[in-house]
Amino acid sequence: MKTLNLVAAAAMTVALATPAVAQDKINWDMQSTYPGSLTQLGTLGKEIERRLAAVSGGDMQIKFQEPGAIVPALEAFDAISSGAVQAGWSTPGYWTGKDTAFALFAAVPFGPGAGEYYAWLKFGGGQELLDEIYGQYNIKSVICAIIAPEASGWFRKEINTPADLQGLKMRFFGLGARVMEKMGVSTQLLAGGDIFPALELGTIDATEFSMPAIDYNLGFYQVAKHYYFPGWHQQSTMFDLMVNKDEWEGLSDQGRAMIETVCEANVAHSLAEGEAIQFDALAKIEAEGVTIHRWNDEILDALRAGWDEVVAEEVASNPNFVKVWNSLSEFRANYAKWKAIGYLD
Structure with a gap:
């Protein structure tokens, strides 16, 4: 009987030590x-x-x-x-x-x-x-x-004022596209693999897609030599x-x-x-003759004003947007108190 008890105990020990298998x-x-x-x-x-x-x-x-x-x-x-x-x-x-x-x-x-x-x-x-x-x-x-934050976009020509954006054709993603339309830009959403051919052929004049490490691999620098930050839209x-x-x-x-x-x-x-992975990518992009820019305050202020218009339009027309926007906005307002005292500028 003692032997049987020992065998049972050993079996239980093995069972407990065996990792669970997905059901x-x-x-x-x-x-x-x-x-x-x-x-x-x-x-x-x-x-x-x-x-x-x-x-x-x-x-x-x-x-x-x-x-x-x-x-x-x-x-x-x-x-x-x-x-x-x-x-x-x-x-x-x-x-x-x-x-x-x-x-x-x-x-x-x-x-x-x-x-x-x-x-x-x-x-x-x-x-x-x-x-x-x-x-x-x-x-x-x-x-x-x-x-991480994305870049704001690749442009064939330098952009110095909001007026320089008017009339451009640009690949753009999400609600940021609506903001760019407020700036006079004609936008379209293209999947990643379709962007370079459109840029190369002139179907679009500019594009945003992602962060430097991703954009570099897609070769946009071969066609557009002006690269803008910060990615206000993402x-x-x-x-x-x-x-x-x-x-x-x-x-x-x-x-x-x-x-x-x-x-x-x-x-x-x-x-x-x-x-x-971003800093090495930025160095490679600059080595390809690309000028890296930061948007000036005039352009960022115009973009922010455009975003405020888009929010107002969505709030007026989409109940789902209202629910999500109110939830996010309330959280951000509360978080701002913590951010202001908890982090260095």
């Missing part, structure tokens, strides 16, 4: 809106694929699909909503055609830095609003990366893993927690990497 076994496609080779914008999506497979012991596979592999990049939303694709890698700002409130979960003109933005999402009511609005389209969104940008809501709800609590934990790790990775 869910999934093999999903993740349609990306960015090429997997693109610094941060694509590589962070690939990181989700790698990390989730690793922490689940291979049970949870989310296969990164290049743009167009299943559906074109900007058709991913509808494919995920319908269940034609289980998941996607993108940024909420691409879906303003569905609801302009999505833009407030991606990048806010003259908006918060990464720490403040993520704090609102996690603890200021942002995630609940994100769930509510995406849920209307049968999608669950998990914020899975945040990147002081930080959030990216998300979109999952068909039926698929998400079919996961166990453990499976959902595993995805959320991978995404939180990816946020930390994206922030650190994004801050670390």
Whole structure:
């Protein structure tokens, strides 16, 4: 009997020491809106694929699909909503055609830095609003990366006054595009891979896309020699893993927690990497004969005035925008008190 007890005790010890295995076994496609080779914008999506497979012991596979592999990049939303694709890698700002409130979960003109933005999402009511609005389209969104400030844009000619912007054709993203239209710029949203050909052929006169380390790899410096900062339209940008809501709800609590934990790790990775890779990229860009500019106060003031107009228009027309804007604004007003005393200027 004593021997049997020892055997039972040993078996229990082994069971307790054995790591838990993911209950869910999934093999999903993740349609990306960015090429997997693109610094941060694509590589962070690939990181989700790698990390989730690793922490689940291979049970949870989310296969990164290049743009167009299943559906074109900007058709991913509808494919995920319908269940034609289980998941996607993108940024909420691409879906303003569905609801302009999505833009407030991606990048806010003259908006918060990464720490403040993520704090609102996690603890200021942002995630609940994100769930509510995406849920209307049968999608669950998990914020899975945040990147450093972007550049303000690449221009063929030097811009010295607001009047210099009038009549330009420019690729622009999110609500910032609406602001540029207030400045007399004709804007269009192009996926990353379509921008350089349009710039080279003269279909557009200027473009913004991302941060220096990303822009450099896309070769914009070959065509446009004036590079402007700061990125007033994207002081930080959030990216998300979109999952068909039926698929998400079919996961166990453990499976959902595993995805959320991978995404939180990816946020930390994206922030650190994004801050670390910009200065080398700036040096390479300058070596290509590009002049790096900082917007003067006259232009920044004009852009801010344009943003105020856009907010007023959206508040008057979109109840979802009102809810998200009020939540973010209240959080930022409270955060400002802490920011003023807690941080050096």
